[in-house]
Amino acid sequence: MRFLLISFFIFISCSLTAYSQPSSDKLIRKGVSLHDKGRYNDAISYYQQALKANPSSMSATYEMALSYLMLKDYDNALKYSTKVINANFKPLLVDAYCVKSTALSEMNKLDQSIKLLNEGLERCGDEYLIHYNLGLSYFKMKNLRLSIYHLQKAIEIDTTHPSAFLLYAYVLSDSERWVQSFMAFHFFLLLEPNTDRSKDAFGEMYDIITQKIPNGSPLLTPEDGIDRQKLYDQLRNIQPKIDDQRFQYAFFEQASRQIFFTLGQMQDDSRKGLLWDFFVPIYSEILESGYFDTYCRYTSVSYFPVSLEWWNSNTNKVDGFISWFEDGQGTTANDNDDFGDDSDM
Structure with a gap:
């Protein structure tokens, strides 16, 4: 289920009109609309018509590959994505690598998938989607390192895609780096607060701060200079009794405040990496x-x-926070107009 939730957001929607001939434009747009509604077979029929009108349309070819992938027809997904890759069609080259590698991965050909994605890096450069898919493939192979x-590379390239943070959080958790996993789950929820996978992610994050860790466990040894024993003891002291x-x-609010404050106090110029720099x-x-x-x-x-309930009663505060965050921070809530009364907890 975890892979299904994570993999659902692998691909980016692409504008097709700039890359297809006028005679096939409308057919491709109709196919994309049907694809987005989950009508993949109907979408494919329109792409086939588009290819009859313009056999060299790489846009229709790519969309065929993507719809076949969603139908789990991996042979055809491989066939059509390979055509885009062999044609070196730059506007959709990264996406074609992702479709083909995902098809290979779903066919349990992870070695081939990873080899293909590394080829994609050589041809396309450091691309978020390729690094993300490599992170997913290595995760499936249990190569957590x-x-x-x-995944760190993917996040460094683009910090706006929730899926990278979600998968990163799971990989860190499986690597027993629970403090950093907690931070990654938090940022995923900042980007995507209210979906089905958000609820699952929050549950995973909440389990991190409520887990009972035996004395002497490796989970309480230092993690990148963080005194996890001290943090854990602080969390145990404030856990709810009811x-x-x-x-x-x-x-949850107190634990988040405690962890954020503790790590903020530790930060100095000697500490490097995604945790400390981002x-x-x-x-x-x-x-x-x-x-906060x-x-x-x-x-x-x-x-x-x-x-x-609080969200629905305090939309002005929510909008104020979103504006503050999107504008690059720099002000505080106290610098803004009054947002109205809080609802009771």
């Missing part, structure tokens, strides 16, 4: 912004009904 490497969502939400600075700013409670409500809305 290389999975982490390529199984009620309001207390659980309060614990995650810690962002969450230190959120802590200082005056929007709003942020916690925002990222927990898929999991806690009380957060959804």
Whole structure:
């Protein structure tokens, strides 16, 4: 299920009109519309008509490959994506590599998938989607070290795609790097707060901060200079005694504040890497912004009904936080107009 949720967002929608002949334009657009509605066989029939009108249309060829992939017809997905790759059609070359590699992966040909994606890196350069798919393929092979490497590359190239952060969080969790996994889950939820996979991700993140770790466990040894024993003891001291969502939400907020503050206090010029150069600075700013409670409500809305109630009653605050974040931070909630009264927790 995890792979299904993660893989669902592998591909980017592409504008096709610039790359096809006018006679096949309308047919391709109709096919794409049907594909987006899940009518893959109907979409393919339109792409076939487009190819009759313009046999050299790489846009129709690529869309055929993608629809066949969604139908799990991997042989045809390979056939048509290979045509795009062999034609070296630059506008869709990265996407074609992703379709073909995914088809190979689903056929349990992971070695071939990884070889193909590395070829894609050589031909296309450092592309987010190729690194992401390499991260996914290595994860399936249980090569967590290389999975982490390529997912970090994907995130460094583009910090706006939720799927990379979600998979990164799972890989870090499987690597027993629970503090960094917690941070990655948080950022995924910041980008995608209210979907089915958001609820699953929040549950995974909440399990991280409520887990019971035996004394002497490797999970309590230092992680990239972080005193995990100290953090764990702090979290155990504030865990809710009552199984009620309001207390659980309060614990989530307190635990997040504690972890963000502790890592922010540790940061200095000697610490490098994605954790210290990306995650810690962002969450230190959120802590200082005056929007922290709003942020916690925002990222927990898929999991806690009380957060959804709060969201619906405080849309101005939510909009204010989103504007603050999208504008590159720099102000605090106190610098803005009054947003209205909070709802009760």
